[in-house]
Amino acid sequence: MHKVNLLPPTATQRFRQKRTVVVWGKLLPVIILTMLLTIGWGQSTAARIKAQIEGQLSLTQRPTEIRQVHQDLKAQFRALNRMQTEQVELRSRFSPLVVVQLLHQLKQDFNGKLQVTSIDFVEQCQPSSASKASSNGHVTLQMIVDGTTNCSDSMQRIREAGLFCDVKLGSALELVDPNSEALRFTLRCEF
Amino acid sequence: MNVSFKKMQVHLAGVSVVIVCASTAYVFGVRPALQAKEQLQQTIVEVEHLRGLAPVLEGEVAALTSGIEAKTKSIQASYPIETQSGQPLIGTVSKLLSARDIELNNLREESDKATGEVTLVLQASSEYANMLHFLSDLRRLDCPGRISGLTLTPLDPLGQRCSARITVKFYPAAILAI
Numbered sequence: 001m002h003k004v005n006l007l008p009p010t011a012t013q014r015f016r017q018k019r020t021v022v023v024w025g026k027l028l029p030v031i032i033l034t035m036l037l038t039i040g041w042g043q044s045t046a047a048r049i050k051a052q053i054e055g056q057l058s059l060t061q062r063p064t065e066i067r068q069v070h071q072d073l074k075a076q077f078r079a080l081n082r083m084q085t086e087q088v089e090l091r092s093r094f095s096p097l098v099v100v101q102l103l104h105q106l107k108q109d110f111n112g113k114l115q116v117t118s119i120d121f122v123e124q125c126q127p128s129s130a131s132k133a134s135s136n137g138h139v140t141l142q143m144i145v146d147g148t149t150n151c152s153d154s155m156q157r158i159r160e161a162g163l164f165c166d167v168k169l170g171s172a173l174e175l176v177d178p179n180s181e182a183l184r185f186t187l188r189c190e191f
Numbered sequence: 192m193n194v195s196f197k198k199m200q201v202h203l204a205g206v207s208v209v210i211v212c213a214s215t216a217y218v219f220g221v222r223p224a225l226q227a228k229e230q231l232q233q234t235i236v237e238v239e240h241l242r243g244l245a246p247v248l249e250g251e252v253a254a255l256t257s258g259i260e261a262k263t264k265s266i267q268a269s270y271p272i273e274t275q276s277g278q279p280l281i282g283t284v285s286k287l288l289s290a291r292d293i294e295l296n297n298l299r300e301e302s303d304k305a306t307g308e309v310t311l312v313l314q315a316s317s318e319y320a321n322m323l324h325f326l327s328d329l330r331r332l333d334c335p336g337r338i339s340g341l342t343l344t345p346l347d348p349l350g351q352r353c354s355a356r357i358t359v360k361f362y363p364a365a366i367l368a369i
Contacts (some may be wrong), residue, residue: 017198017201020202027205035215042216043219045228049224053231056234056235060237060238073256077255084262086365087269087270097323100323119342120343121341122340123338
């Protein structure tokens with residue numbers, strides 16, 4: 001059995017065109033509806049997840065506070081350290097009291113054979129560059145001892161104390177009195 | 192041909208609408224949901240990390256608190272002598288001198304306005320022990336001072352009393368403030 005299309009080709013084409021329009025016309029509302037549903041789902045999901053995030057963040061309130069306190073305390077500790085260092089750096093690094101204590105000990109050890117007639121302490125007053133300088137200052141000691149042996153012994157003791165980077169004679173040994181062995185001399189000690 | 196072209200136009204329009212709808216759905220629906228999900232995962236990781244860190248931080252906070260207390264006490268103990276606020280340093284030094292029974296012969300103050308440094312040059316006499324206590328006091332002032340010069344000379348043959356010429360440079364800008 002043979003089928004015969006008696007419609008003219010233009011009519012067939014118009015019919016197909018109309019059918020295409022009808023198909024698209026039915027498809028588009030579905031597509032738009034799907035789009036709207038997707039948007040609705042997306043928005044509601046995002047809102048739900050944001051609520052979950054808020055819930056999670058509320059759990060971190062205490063740890064966040066602790067972290068903040070921790071950071072503040074660390075900053076405070078650093079500031080205290082800085083202040084302590086600054087205070088130490090601004091004050092005399094080498095205390096003249098140490099020199100006096102050393103001389104007091106020496107006098108006791110020499111049983112009155114050593115006499116300190118003058119102590120002259122000079123410190124370079126530049127805190128920031130003090131550490132870079134070769135010498136931070138010096139102490140000039142005028143002393144009187146009995147005999148040259150005691151003179152060299154006292155010098156040796158001062159060197160061995162380890163307070164100074166250099167200890168040297170600042171003057172010649174002079175007899176205080178022609179009738180005695182007492183010698184007057186000056187020591188220059190660099191620190 | 193004309194009909195076929197029109198049919199093609201309909202398809203094109205339909206496909207365009209589909210593309211626009213799909214893009215809109217992605218931009219306003221899918222993407223916010225995916226972003227929120229990713230953000231949630233990140234938040235969960237951070238929260239877990241932070242909650243795990245909390246006990247450690249609490250321990251460190253306790254250690255830091257006690258460390259700060261100890262350091263504050265140590266600094267205050269190192270420099271217990273307070274300068275009189277709002278008064279010149281001469282006043283504080285004079286008080287220290289009289290507290291140690293030291294006779295003041297001469298006192299000169301030089302201040303550098305640019306740096307705020309104050310230099311005191313003083314000549315005084317007393318017993319050795321008192322003078323040494325005074326020098327120690329100068330180092331324990333809350334206002335940092337640097338003894339830049341000191342000349343000690345005995346005043347009697349026994350060496351009980353001495354005369355001292357002391358140069359101290361003070362840095363009032365760095366007064367201890369805890």
